[in-house]
Amino acid sequence: MIVVTGAAGFIGSNLVWRLNSLGRDDIIAVDLDPAADVSPNLAPLRIADYLTKDAFRRWLGDDANARSLEAVYHLGACSSTTETRWDYLAENNLGYTQDLCRLCLDADVRFVTASSAATYGDGSAGYDDDHALLGTLRPLNLYGRSKHEFDLWALGEGLLDRIVCLKYFNVYGPNEWHKGDMRSMVCKGFEQIRDTGRVRLFASDRPEFPDGGQRRDFIYVDDAVDLTLWCGANRQANGVFNVGTGLAATWNRLMGAIFAALGREPAIDYVPMPDELKGRYQYHTEARMEKLRAAGCDLPLTALEAAVADYVRNHLVDHSHRGV
Helix, strand or coil: CEEEECCCCHHHHHHHHHHHHCCCCCEEEEECCCCHHHCCCCCCCCCCEEEEHHHHHHHHCCHHHHCCCCEEEECCCCCCCCCCCHHHHHHHHHHHHHHHHHHHHHCCCEEEEECCHHHHCCCCCCCCCCHHHHHHCCCCCHHHHHHHHHHHHHHHCCCCCCCEEEEECEEECCCCHHHHHHCCHHHHHHHHHHHHCCEEEECCCCCCCCCCCCEECEEEHHHHHHHHHHHHHCCCCCEEEEECCCCCEEHHHHHHHHHHHCCCCCCEEEECCCHHHCCCCCCECCCCCHHHHHCCCCCCCCCHHHHHHHHHHHHHCCCCCCCC
16 A cells, blocks of 8 residues: 555646556545545546545554555645745644654655755755755745755654655646646746747846746656655665756746747747845756666656657646546
8 A cells, every 4th residue: 555645736646647557556645635535636546545634644643554554655745935834834844744754664664755956945055965965955935944854854863764855856747737826837838828929937137147047957747756656666765865857957948848849939028037036036956866876766857848748738738637
């Protein structure tokens, strides 16, 4: 039996979809809403049971239940980078994850949890997932802080040789419709192009970066899921790992891939960087992937243009959700 928390969400539902495609339907899906098991993301998928977040914590506290599990993929969290209630994030993202981690380790259940590239802050300390560098990182928002504090807690408790914490970079792909303004720019850019024929990007306010030349490490959700499942299946690979491509791409290139997928010439407008983002905007992110590769993970990753084309043509054009 496998547990996926945040199963009605973006990466979680894609993980369930991938497990289904591998012939696995012995899955307990966990999420917030009692009705999330019939959400558009989960409804087409095969699961054995559905539990709310708090019900699952109680269920996992029963040793017999816990020992029936093969792995817990803990992907559920409040992922809003604008959330300002630290007490809420400290309980929902940090305390809850600590509880699940302890219960899984007590029952020898493989525990894989989502950290975030938001823990790297402005990138001035680099994007290296070396444990020795964790203390140098300074997240820019409370969401990033909540993820960073779990990583630091696991390090301090000596648990990083028994669990996996995955720092996801800019993930995009099917099943992110529900995320509102937190959707990827592939999704939002597609909608702008569909509706107006043009797309808007932030102009650069740093001379070393041209407009649209800001760079991010964009990874397709299919690849992120495959890396996640690899970590779950390989118990020799433990600790904090980046989940990215290791190759940063400009926003201009990303938008160009959307236009190409639609058979259109690029038409990009650059708008001023909002004052509230100045000094808090990441101009360059690029995952160091050597550590995961050294652990034995040699899975191939999808090229950006091919991934964007698949997402646009097979999911965004008809607003489809992943199904089996």
